[in-house]
Amino acid sequence: MKHSRLPLIITMIVLIFFYLPILVLVINSFNASRFGSTWEGWSLRWYERLWQEREIWQALENSLIIAFSATLVSIVLGSTAAFALHRYQSRLQQFHYTLIYTPLVVPEILMGISLLLFFAAAGMELGLFSIFLAHVTFCISYVALVILGRLQDFDFSIIEAAQDLGANWWTAAWKVLLPLLAPGIIAGGLLAFTLSIDDFVITFFVAGPGSTTLPIRIYSMIKHGSPPLINALSSILLVVTFVAVWLSQRLTGETQ
């Protein structure tokens, strides 16, 4: 039977659809013109200017601090939540499930405003910490649901077998459960990280003085129209992301 070329063509179209805009962005970051519509020659001026923008780097630093810490905490809380939801069936757990599910369907703006009202009522100072808390609240849901999916095909007799063979609960969890859940945890973590680093609406409301994150900074820059700087920054972030993905693949490849 002859291989059909259709899958190849569809793959190519999908790849173009995904990556062409990114390619245009990267090319435009080297465009001397600040308007993407005309080409005025290769130039590194946007990278140069980006280098001097103290506030952009400060914003990036804030974004990274929040994304890393929110991811870490929501992985821990999200996995335990998923585990509890899967193991125990009760009315309380149904309520728990609803609680986990709600942030996915509540409009962001509602969540942002209500968190802000809550923080203000509690007399909490707004800043990196309040953003961190807000991000954890919505990241938990995503992490928990991804891991819950993974748990659904999980065969718990493996844990019982381990315990039969003399492992105590902790050893079984650490040596058997965790490695098997790892892909789910990593996927949930990556999702949480992505959501956290590009969240604008919720962050805008709960950000306090001195805690402007990158998305807030970028939106504000649009008023004076500095998109080329943003192209340059995005290109750098892209490279960093690719390197990170490549590194993590290398690392996981090694341990398996």
Next chain:
Amino acid sequence: MKKIISVFLTVLLAVMFSAGSSHSAAKPVLHMYTWADYIKPELVQRFEKEHSCKVVIDTFDSNEAMYAKIKAGASGYDIITPSSYMVAIMFKQGMLQKLSPALLPNLKNVDPDYLKFALDPKMDHSAPYMLTITGIACLKSKVKDFKPTWAMFERADLKGRMTMLNDMRETIGAALKFLGYSLNTTNVAELNAAKEVLIRWKKNLAKFENEQYKTGLASSEFLLVHGYSGDIMQVQKENKNIEFAIPTEGTSFSCDDLVIPKKASQAKLAHQFINFLYEPGVSAENTEFISYLCPNTASYDKLSDDLKKNPAIFFLKMQGSSKNEVIRDLGADNAKYTKIWDLVKGAE
């Protein structure tokens, strides 16, 4: 897996550590909430040195979002730069402090030509920061006998190559000015006349457009556009063939003001900062940097000749500038504009 976690933790610790070290100063901190790139960074450093304090700048992207946030209780900001209409709303709701004139001697130099139009002419709770104007820009080489008038939108030879702003108040305002009315009118007959004009102009327009017109003008897709001075000046830096003009019938201009919120913790430092921004040299440098006009008469001499000749910046002293107006918030009467705007947008 363990390796990943350890790498992850190391990065996290490193990032947190570097963050912790950068915030260690017992100096007073002034928190400014403003638009991005809305002050010359060197000036901030100068102020920090002169008053041995630290200035932290945070940014917002729209008046409405900023308002919603402050209204909901966000505090910690000492100085904010909303547009005038938003200042009026915030003041009415008791969100702003009154300014102390004793701490602001430099405000004596605020241009009286601006204060005539200001929503807060006595500078009771706000000081003007930066002015911008709306006008028309064209590609000189492709538009024959360009005249600075709204009547340009009648020109059938430019059909399909012109844009007007997709902004209810700006665009209805342009038609009202064309007819010789105030752009803050609430008179229904005048508004209806403006509607007829706009429907006529619309036949010549490519579209109502707020963002792409800059790119379109730079690439000669559009020949004549209705746009904001700041935007047009960016395009002019690349395409020398573009001319910006202020229609002789008058147009709208707007002002972002400096205000101190009720809950500010550094009100005194905020006053010093406003006063600092009105030092003649500082205003001039800021005007050059932002390409908007800081209405400080004492600073005008220090501006470069290029800026003084530029109608996009130095419009207060241009001929016929008394016909320009600031767009006011009309409260319940806004609905009249919405109705007209819907009819214009829906017209064939």
